[in-house]
Amino acid sequence: MSHNVSAKSRRQAPHVELRTGMPYANLIANQRLFTAVVGEHFGVSPDDCIPTTGATGAIEAVRNHVFRTKLKACPTVLTVCPGYWRARESFEGFGFKMIDLRTEPLDFSIDETALVAKAGAANPDLLYLSLPNNPTGAIFDPEVIIAGVPEKTAVVIDLTLPSRAIDARTLTRELYRKFGGRRNLFLVGSTSKSHGTAEYRVGWAVCANSEDADRLRKENRSGIASVSIMEAIKRLERGSTVMGLIESSFALLRDGEKGGGFELVTPERMAETGYVLIRARAGIEELRSVFDRRGIHVMWGSEFGLTDEYVRLETLEPRNIKIFVEAMNSLPHEKTVGLISKMSKG
Amino acid sequence: MSHNVSAKSRRQAPHVELRTGMPYANLIANQRLFTAVVGEHFGVSPDDCIPTTGATGAIEAVRNHVFRTKLKACPTVLTVCPGYWRARESFEGFGFKMIDLRTEPLDFSIDETALVAKAGAANPDLLYLSLPNNPTGAIFDPEVIIAGVPEKTAVVIDLTLPSRAIDARTLTRELYRKFGGRRNLFLVGSTSKSHGTAEYRVGWAVCANSEDADRLRKENRSGIASVSIMEAIKRLERGSTVMGLIESSFALLRDGEKGGGFELVTPERMAETGYVLIRARAGIEELRSVFDRRGIHVMWGSEFGLTDEYVRLETLEPRNIKIFVEAMNSLPHEKTVGLISKMSKG
Incomplete structure (x- = not known):
């Protein structure tokens, strides 16, 4: 009591x-x-x-x-x-x-x-x-x-x-x-x-x-x-609002892959999530150059145990993914790439 | 270049x-x-x-x-x-x-x-x-x-x-x-x-x-x-705005000390800061009882290496210090304290 x-x-x-x-x-x-x-x-x-x-x-x-x-x-x-x-x-x-x-x-x-x-x-x-x-x-x-x-x-x-x-x-x-x-x-x-x-x-x-x-x-x-x-x-x-963004980014990447500039890494059992692994078809120098010119920041493969032919992208901003896709697919047509790359070394 | x-x-x-x-x-x-x-x-x-x-x-x-x-x-x-x-x-x-x-x-x-x-x-x-x-x-x-x-x-x-x-x-x-x-x-x-x-x-x-x-x-x-x-x-x-609050709290405590209910612990070299150590004159049961009735929350001495005749107070809210001082100095006059304390044990 x-x-x-x-x-x-x-x-x-x-x-x-x-x-x-x-x-x-x-x-x-x-x-x-x-x-x-x-x-x-x-x-x-x-x-x-x-x-x-x-x-x-x-x-x-x-x-x-x-x-x-x-x-x-x-x-x-x-x-x-x-x-x-x-x-x-x-x-x-x-x-x-x-x-x-x-x-x-x-x-x-x-x-x-x-x-x-x-x-x-x-x-x-x-x-x-x-x-x-x-x-x-x-x-x-x-x-x-x-x-x-x-x-x-x-x-x-x-x-x-x-x-x-x-x-x-x-x-x-x-x-x-x-x-x-x-x-x-x-x-x-x-x-x-x-x-x-x-x-x-x-x-x-x-x-x-x-x-x-x-x-x-x-x-x-x-x-x-x-x-x-x-x-x-x-x-x-x-509740979470990011699933739509992730899906949009993956849709852009899958579509952009057809342009031939890069390849999505897709393990047999995988989920579309907040990051994605990309394998570029261009050489590393060309990649660095185009990213530098367009202000694209990625995580390089060498930062997480691979070579720099791989990059990691964040997928929550489809707008940025679009810029990446355009940059990658523009690469074969950019005649100046090799030149600038050589200048950078000089 | x-x-x-x-x-x-x-x-x-x-x-x-x-x-x-x-x-x-x-x-x-x-x-x-x-x-x-x-x-x-x-x-x-x-x-x-x-x-x-x-x-x-x-x-x-x-x-x-x-x-x-x-x-x-x-x-x-x-x-x-x-x-x-x-x-x-x-x-x-x-x-x-x-x-x-x-x-x-x-x-x-x-x-x-x-x-x-x-x-x-x-x-x-x-x-x-x-x-x-x-x-x-x-x-x-x-x-x-x-x-x-x-x-x-x-x-x-x-x-x-x-x-x-x-x-x-x-x-x-x-x-x-x-x-x-x-x-x-x-x-x-x-x-x-x-x-x-x-x-x-x-x-x-x-x-x-x-x-x-x-x-x-x-x-x-x-x-x-x-x-x-x-x-x-x-x-x-x-800049910091707490010095005035600390000073107000210590002024209240020094003044309240005269009421005889408690004593400030004042080491020879000390600073007035965000906490203060108090030694109560009343018994521990009386203290617990008056704190409980008035909703006063303190840190008890036994929580930081002393006995519960000591309590630690935070000094940034002089309004609360005032309530504490009143409670402590009311203790000798509260005739019901002993009774309630005994009831709590029963």
Whole structure:
């Protein structure tokens, strides 16, 4: 009864915030609000959701945790190559050694059996995969991989890239349920690409194991910006609006491919997503030259494990894709290209 | 000459962003903008400034870095007790072992000589100090400490708390110059308290050593929100507006102290800052009861290394301080306090 009295008086009393001050009190409350929203969104326990500064923040939180628990100067990460450049930067930047399964020989398809076999042989400390793959859009069955890799290998499945083929919401819930309790399984994501919040740095790690979630929470005390949380919540409610843009970009690319200036890389199982891998038919010097003249910025293959005959494009701005297609298909007709290229060397 | 042609054409060409998409391109550019502003603000090289999610983000970035380089399951942190609760949570949450110099026996003064001696004896992996101390406001000479601790001990001086006594801007610049090149010296801060950006999670680590800065940059690839950077830059330009609020709160507390309900903890060398340590004269049960009834939220001493006869208050809202003072000085006259306290136990 005294508890009731106390609860009642608390309800009636104002909140006189002298503990941390209102901004921090709001900040702390918003972290909880965000985990409640993310938990509800995926149909998982809010206690298993960790707010992070985007998917990269989630990758780094897991990376730090794995580093701490493995306690080796150079833990190993098994991943596919080409893969997500920034995840690689994060891992290598903290001293992890990358073990690559190169997918180019299989036309960039991701072979689950080969990956599981490589995991069994190399016994990596961590396995990182983006689903769909960044930048090829290759998709794979994450269940086969999670079930197949050694028990002690931490697994990060990065579901941040939007696509019609992979419903990240359903997949996160299903993997969470199917592998509930598995140590060191992290389903990371963000609203960055799907809901346009990249500049807000807001994302999450959903932990299959609640003790892992407890540890990640204790290891990461800073929290993410209230304004970012509010923006992510608002946009999650509105739903994603990028699928149409991605489809428009792919339609332009497929049509533009007929012009003969480039080729889309299309693994057998793939999703149209926020990035696409392109193979140019022109020489690298010609490419650099035309991009330079037209102000086209791409990510070069050499930045993510291939040669520069490949480039990665972002697909959320079809207008830019159109400019790229025109530039590529203009190449065979541009007589000055060779000359300028030679001048640049001089 | 060809370089000039190329630069000229780049200036004239539009930016067709297909590399990461505009949001990420802006995000990456804003990290650089922020380090330029922070570098300019402090008069230090922008390359030695790392953007972080508040001072806590900076503490955790350094913590992770030290953990990585020391490669021990339980690295040690020397600090003072009482000290900043969240920094302690961050260190302990990652498995660090705290070595405390208790300041209560010296009326909460921080004795540089004792600290240096303890550092020499314990050889800690890291030394963390907030200047002014959180929550006592105790100040100390950081130069004596930095110069005195073992060379291999990483040093974090957290200058996030605003005060008139310590000019964080001048001090950061001076320490950076005086100890330029010292490995593992990090001057961390934020606009959280001084400029009201706590909810934006924006801060920095200024590294005395450029190689350390390079490593921290490589270890932390996520970046901080563009909106947070813009807000911090805007508010830094406007200047801090909290000193008047802090002074009002301390005036209310000094005046209220005469009522006999509580005592301000005032170390010999101290600054009036964003938090203050209070020692109550009433019993703990009475305190809890009056706080509960009036909706007063404080941080209890047991949460930062003392007993609950102490509480920490935030000082940026003088209106709340006034309510606290009234509550404390009403205590001896409240006849019902003992009764309710007994009922609560029943």
